[in-house]
Amino acid sequence: MQLDGWTREDIALRPQAAVVVNFPTLATFRAPWVRRSPQEQRRDAERQIESLYDFFRTAQMYARAAAAGLAEAKRDIRFEALRPVFDGTMPVMIRCWEYKQILRAIEFAKHFGIRAILVGCSDAWRCLEEIKQSGFPVIVGRVHSLPMRDEEGYDTPYRLPAILDSAGIPFALSDAGFWQQRNLPFQAGTAVGFGLHNDAALRAITLTPAEIFGVADRVGSIEVGKDATLIVTSGDVLDAMTSRVELAFIQGRRVSLESKQSRLAEKYRTRYRQPKQ
Numbered sequence: 001m002q003l004d005g006w007t008r009e010d011i012a013l014r015p016q017a018a019v020v021v022n023f024p025t026l027a028t029f030r031a032p033w034v035r036r037s038p039q040e041q042r043r044d045a046e047r048q049i050e051s052l053y054d055f056f057r058t059a060q061m062y063a064r065a066a067a068a069g070l071a072e073a074k075r076d077i078r079f080e081a082l083r084p085v086f087d088g089t090m091p092v093m094i095r096c097w098e099y100k101q102i103l104r105a106i107e108f109a110k111h112f113g114i115r116a117i118l119v120g121c122s123d124a125w126r127c128l129e130e131i132k133q134s135g136f137p138v139i140v141g142r143v144h145s146l147p148m149r150d151e152e153g154y155d156t157p158y159r160l161p162a163i164l165d166s167a168g169i170p171f172a173l174s175d176a177g178f179w180q181q182r183n184l185p186f187q188a189g190t191a192v193g194f195g196l197h198n199d200a201a202l203r204a205i206t207l208t209p210a211e212i213f214g215v216a217d218r219v220g221s222i223e224v225g226k227d228a229t230l231i232v233t234s235g236d237v238l239d240a241m242t243s244r245v246e247l248a249f250i251q252g253r254r255v256s257l258e259s260k261q262s263r264l265a266e267k268y269r270t271r272y273r274q275p276k277q
Contacts (some may be wrong), residue, residue, distance in 0.1 A: 024048035089113040143187040162195030172209035189238035228252035
């Protein structure tokens with residue numbers, strides 16, 4: 001989406017970009033507030049996974065029937081939403097974080113022959129070969145996060161992008177929530193500090209995500225024929241200490257950088273520039 005426009009139609013580059021699946025977690029937890037035993041947690045997870053398979057099997061049969069003109073009499077909006085998934089025109093973003101969960105998510109996507117995007121993947125460094133063989137791209141969760149386990153190094157999340165890059169796995173970077181995306185360049189900057197090449201970091205927040213979501217013909221890089229959507233900064237765009245956005249353009253339109261914060265800053269700068277009486 002574009003961050004400037006009058007309506008959602010103006011803003012959306014691709015209104016229906018992907019279907020999101022929260023894959024059931026396979027990890028078990030022991031804590032005073034957890035009332036289910038590890039065995040019960042595992043059984044519940046397997047039931048949830050089987051339920052997910054059942055739903056997609058039904059959706060797949062519906063998509064085949066619809067393609068043959070047999071589903072018009074009884075339309076189901078749930079399965080209608082998944083028809084683009086089974087004809088290959090829409091990917092599925094599968095949220096999965098830990099090792100076993102990632103492997104089962106890959107198995108699930110291969111079973112149905114869908115285009116998957118693995119999202120989160122904190123444990124991706126544990127199953128690099130499986131991810132690479134799947135051909136699925138990865139959208140890494142927050143670089144500025146804690147390790148999954150107490151015994152892991154503090155820098156495990158910081159080094160993950162460099163590990164994926166070295167393994168030849170296409171990846172993009174993300175952050176938690178929508179408003180924190182303003183810090184995305186600095187997540188990439190931290191990855192640079194822990195082994196990722198500067199060019200690869202910049203690509204992970206520009207061209208690669210555009211390729212993943214099928215809009216690289218419009219955005220993601222500065223090329224003839226693409227939208228003139230770009231920023232001009234003083235300092236390194238990946239460095240929180242020196243980066244300052246001076247100009248921003250969306251489809252060639254210069255975007256105002258004024259905000260409530262900038263107006264207040266100027267207000268009080270003006271006040272304190274005044275000579276004392």
